[in-house]
Amino acid sequence: MTLITGSLQLGLLYGIMALGIYITFRILNLPDLTVDGSFALGMAVGAVVTITGHPVLALLLAMLAGSIAGLVTGLLQTKLSIHPILSGILVMTGLYTINLFIMGGRANLSVVGNETVFTLMERLIVQMGQAKTALALILSIGGALILSVIFKTRLGLAIRATGDNEDMVRSSSINADLTKCVGLSMGNAFVGLAGALICQYQMFSDVGSGSGMVVIGLASVIIGETVFGKRGVTIGLISAVAGSIIYRIIIAMALKIDLFPSYALKLISAVIVMVALSGPSIKGLMDQAKIRREVKNHLK
Amino acid sequence: MLKMINVSKTFYKGTANEKKALNHLNLTLEQGDFVTIIGSNGAGKSTLFNAVGGSFLIDSGAIILNGKNITTMPEYKRAYEIGRLMQDPMRGTAPSMTIEENLALAFTRKAKKSFFALNGTDSAYFRDVLSTLDLGLENRMKTKVKNLSGGQRQAVTLLMCTIASPKLLLLDEHTAALDPATAQRILQITTEIVSESKITTMMITHDIKAALALGNRTIMMDEGEIILDIKGEEREDMSLNKLMSYYSNKKHKEFSDDRILLS
Ligand SMILES: Nc1ncnc2c1ncn2[C@@H]1O[C@H](COP(=O)(O)OP(=O)(O)O)[C@@H](O)[C@H]1O
Numbered sequence A: 001m002t003l004i005t006g007s008l009q010l011g012l013l014y015g016i017m018a019l020g021i022y023i024t025f026r027i028l029n030l031p032d033l034t035v036d037g038s039f040a041l042g043m044a045v046g047a048v049v050t051i052t053g054h055p056v057l058a059l060l061l062a063m064l065a066g067s068i069a070g071l072v073t074g075l076l077q078t079k080l081s082i083h084p085i086l087s088g089i090l091v092m093t094g095l096y097t098i099n100l101f102i103m104g105g106r107a108n109l110s111v112v113g114n115e116t117v118f119t120l121m122e123r124l125i126v127q128m129g130q131a132k133t134a135l136a137l138i139l140s141i142g143g144a145l146i147l148s149v150i151f152k153t154r155l156g157l158a159i160r161a162t163g164d165n166e167d168m169v170r171s172s173s174i175n176a177d178l179t180k181c182v183g184l185s186m187g188n189a190f191v192g193l194a195g196a197l198i199c200q201y202q203m204f205s206d207v208g209s210g211s212g213m214v215v216i217g218l219a220s221v222i223i224g225e226t227v228f229g230k231r232g233v234t235i236g237l238i239s240a241v242a243g244s245i246i247y248r249i250i251i252a253m254a255l256k257i258d259l260f261p262s263y264a265l266k267l268i269s270a271v272i273v274m275v276a277l278s279g280p281s282i283k284g285l286m287d288q289a290k291i292r293r294e295v296k297n298h299l300k
Numbered sequence B: 001m002l003k004m005i006n007v008s009k010t011f012y013k014g015t016a017n018e019k020k021a022l023n024h025l026n027l028t029l030e031q032g033d034f035v036t037i038i039g040s041n042g043a044g045k046s047t048l049f050n051a052v053g054g055s056f057l058i059d060s061g062a063i064i065l066n067g068k069n070i071t072t073m074p075e076y077k078r079a080y081e082i083g084r085l086m087q088d089p090m091r092g093t094a095p096s097m098t099i100e101e102n103l104a105l106a107f108t109r110k111a112k113k114s115f116f117a118l119n120g121t122d123s124a125y126f127r128d129v130l131s132t133l134d135l136g137l138e139n140r141m142k143t144k145v146k147n148l149s150g151g152q153r154q155a156v157t158l159l160m161c162t163i164a165s166p167k168l169l170l171l172d173e174h175t176a177a178l179d180p181a182t183a184q185r186i187l188q189i190t191t192e193i194v195s196e197s198k199i200t201t202m203m204i205t206h207d208i209k210a211a212l213a214l215g216n217r218t219i220m221m222d223e224g225e226i227i228l229d230i231k232g233e234e235r236e237d238m239s240l241n242k243l244m245s246y247y248s249n250k251k252h253k254e255f256s257d258d259r260i261l262l263s
């Protein structure tokens, strides 16, 4: 039971990060590697502000910080024409120093003993445990719904179109550089928020905890798409959160039965993404082999 | 309406591949002109459109649209008043979005402010314009564009280019990638839209017959220059053969492009 509850809570909180990754990877169609840095940035900002006694402000500032990180990546790509992947790597690398600076030069920072949004919620709902789940659920599903409304506005439509056909956006007199920057900001704002929430959830911030987040988020998005299919944006966003929960449950169960050690997590995430992304080409290769066999048989 | 003054554009300047694509070109369009543009491959026709549309900045000269100097204006801003349609039906639309969403995006520049991109008033308007195509697309507004045929896509793109009532319409061989019957139909729709909306239009075509039959003015380009510019009586008296021989006399060579000869 605790295993499922714990995975559900983590899945929902990391699901907020998956929302961000859905925006950049799926809607904008951009391989945004800022995420590893902006997740840790959200954690760092979240920790420092939480310690000052403002847990809600901590979340908002973490979002703001994440959005600025995304904006910088966007500006590098659009205004300075740096390759999208490299732009993300540059910002992510730079953020490592900035995150350490924010945490006062320390690699990790404990927020134990401070008020967090989870302790606040626990006081609202007396029953322990359920409060965390309820809050995680409200935030992630609320986030998904807000985003699904945003993507129905004119700006949202323009961001979606930018990921689909940038030329067409420009010829509709919309600044595609702007829509890209806005999309990257939005995506990383959600990643930053997830970082701050995880910090308050586990009661500490660690400068290295962002590493591999892109792959984990992408794995969640892909699992969600595999289960629910690739459909519209609203379903896609909710599938991303659901995928994140499924991912956490699978991992927790595998750890429970000692299928692999906990340090195998990142390799497994990477393999999930690899398998999912290579699916179509492997199917293509198999189809080709089949045709070749048939032709051979025919010639005999 | 449109004025191009001494416009030059050279690609790969200073290298062995240097290519003068536009060579001190001058062109003035009157309001309501429908100009057809012909010329062999590599003559600089598309480059002319790219210069006007802002795909790149020109090396020298000036481009004035409706009295406004747009020489250095970014592409997306020019698109407010310039609609463009390319040869490739895939280029003008967002494939994984619906017909309705594509039209809504194209209409955004002139639409009334609204929170949601799709709304009843606009949808009714889109349905009306789609029905003018006579392709039954008004009943498929929620269909993703990637599920349409090339001709249907090009027809939708044509609407997207004109739905926001641009001042200038640029059509770059927009029927060349379609089968003959579909191309004919798209051309027909084009002339209907242009004559109805009276948008000033330039159309590049390889079909010399169509070039002389449609519009009120025909331009022939070669090596980045306008080598023939006819309208009125002179154009009416121009026969296909005369146009061809004009070209060969001027260039002292025969057409090498079969596509032009056969069309
Ligand atoms: N973006 C570009 N980069 C380099 N060369 C170009 C570019 N666009 C056009 N050119 C060159 O300019 C010349 C004119 O091309 P274009 O305007 O496309 O001719 P066309 O009349 O067939 O449309 C060609 O030699 C072409 O190779």
Ligand SMILES: [Mg+2]
Pocket (backbone or CB within 6 Å): B045, B046, B047
């Ligand atoms: Mg061309």
